Amino acid sequence: MFDPKKLELIAKQIHESMPQPVKDLGTDVDQKIRQVIQSQLNKLDVISREEFEVQTQVLLRTRQKLNAMEQKMAELEEKLSDK
Template structure:
């Protein structure tokens, strides 16, 4: 989650404060932002771009593995035919 989204959430939380706490809004917004960032970091999330890059890599690796398995089966059958 980017910092702009975290800022928006923190501001929305601060806007829900009762009227008596409006004077603390700026300080509480900063605290909300810090708490949100630390909790999201603890979740060890990856960005959509990172996820898609890894999914593409996995797909290519899977295709290559299938090709190698097919080649190995072919070589094994040729070897059996000679033996």
């Protein structure tokens, strides 16, 4: 198995030995790829993790209220059927 530290050292040495225009090209390509990915992600119909957590809490509170109302309804139905 290869030692990851040695591979990282070799990659660093190769990167340092490259001419500056090649390094710049790699940086430009990296930036363009990131822009394209970000653009495509922005087109998706998704929400942030924060919004998801907020909506989860809202749903939990709504579920609790619904359960309480169902219990009250059952109690009222029981009282009505006893009469």
